[in-house]
Amino acid sequence: MYYCTKLLFHVALVFIVNHAALHSSCATIEVDTTSKLQAALRNVQPGDTIVLAEVEFYGFFRAEVDGTQENPIVIEGTSNSVLTSWSSAFNLEASWYILRGFTIANSKKGILIDGGNFNVLENLTVHTIEEEGVHFRFFSSDNVVKECHIYNTGTTRPGYGEGVYIGQDYSKWSSPSEPDKCDRNIIIDNRIGPCGAENIDIKEGTCCGIIQGNYFIGTAMSNVNSDDSWVDVKGSEYEIIDNEGYFTIKDGYQVRTHMPEGGVSGCRNVFRRNKSDLSGNTNGVAIYLNSRTQCDNSTQIYSDNVVINGGEITNGWVIPA
Numbered sequence: 182m183y184y185c186t187k188l189l190f191h192v193a194l195v196f197i198v199n200h201a202a203l204h205s206s207c208a209t210i211e212v213d214t215t216s217k218l219q220a221a222l223r224n225v226q227p228g229d230t231i232v233l234a235e236v237e238f239y240g241f242f243r244a245e246v247d248g249t250q251e252n253p254i255v256i257e258g259t260s261n262s263v264l265t266s267w268s269s270a271f272n273l274e275a276s277w278y279i280l281r282g283f284t285i286a287n288s289k290k291g292i293l294i295d296g297g298n299f300n301v302l303e304n305l306t307v308h309t310i311e312e313e314g315v316h317f318r319f320f321s322s323d324n325v326v327k328e329c330h331i332y333n334t335g336t337t338r339p340g341y342g343e344g345v346y347i348g349q350d351y352s353k354w355s356s357p358s359e360p361d362k363c364d365r366n367i368i369i370d371n372r373i374g375p376c377g378a379e380n381i382d383i384k385e386g387t388c389c390g391i392i393q394g395n396y397f398i399g400t401a402m403s404n405v406n407s408d409d410s411w412v413d414v415k416g417s418e419y420e421i422i423d424n425e426g427y428f429t430i431k432d433g434y435q436v437r438t439h440m441p442e443g444g445v446s447g448c449r450n451v452f453r454r455n456k457s458d459l460s461g462n463t464n465g466v467a468i469y470l471n472s473r474t475q476c477d478n479s480t481q482i483y484s485d486n487v488v489i490n491g492g493e494i495t496n497g498w499v500i501p502a
């Protein structure tokens with residue numbers, strides 16, 4: 182439960198100064214047009230809740246005001262509250278938000294989280310997006326994506342149509358020695374796919390996230406940018422557990438090094454209890470390791486991973502569960 186300290190403070194102030202002109206404390210702001218939503222995002226205060234009506238909001242939406250740990254900012258709607266855009270529909274450039282229940286569709290990109298930490302994306306629907314659905318960039322850490330449905334991404338650029346994308350390719354870093362560290366992000370209990378590119382693309386330089394309890398559908402993999410697995414793991418120290426995948430054109434998961442200047446990534450990841458249905462390429466393996474030798478065999482793949490309609494659990498070593 183979140184504790185609305187600002188409201189208590191406000192009430193106390195009103196008693197003391199009689200007519201304190203404070204109206205922003207833990208307000209509920211109902212919006213039913215694009216301009217009202219844009220104004221609400223500009224004026225929102227920690228602890229406020231923006232409630233989206235069941236209409237389409239067409240425009241460009243940017244959140245820049247931070248919430249706080251005690252008073253996050255909530256933006257909520259139903260699946261009939263739909264954000265659409267010619268650009269990226271929702272641009273979360275702030276921390277301590279809860280985005281809940283609404284839909285993002287028919288846009289160039291879905292949700293971009295740029296320099297945003299401690300945000301929760303919950304029970305959202307993201308679909309019919311030209312490029313990627315949800316993308317964490319520019320040092321966005323400690324975020325959670327849970328119970329979302331993300332599908333039909335990459336409609337015009339399938340090779341850039343990841344469902345969830347964590348970090349950036351090193352060619353986009355400010356320098357080869359400064360990874361875009363988007364760390365400790367948690368992707369849990371989502372239904373992701375079909376997507377033109379990977380269901381989840383975990384970029385080099387990121388670490389320590391959790392990918393758990395997701396259901397991946399691989400039936401739209403394009404193979405344009407080697408998009409041929411549900412998850413591409415170029416980050417390190419991820420826990421990948423209790424996921425289920427259906428249909429692939431190559432493998433279920435691919436773990437590999439992709440770093441500038443001879444660096445190493447894709448190490449010390451852990452795979453447990455994943456169930457992989459390799460229909461589509463029964464010659465594939467559930468968890469393919471390209472970074473075995475560079476990483477000193479540090480990725481751990483346990484024998485409780487299960488393969489259906491395909492070959493081996495991995496081309497690497499299986500550890501007894």
Ligand SMILES: [Ca+2]
Pocket residue numbers: 340343378379382406408413
């Ligand atoms: Ca990709």
Ligand SMILES: [Ca+2]
Pocket residue numbers: 406407408409410413435
């Ligand atoms: Ca691949």
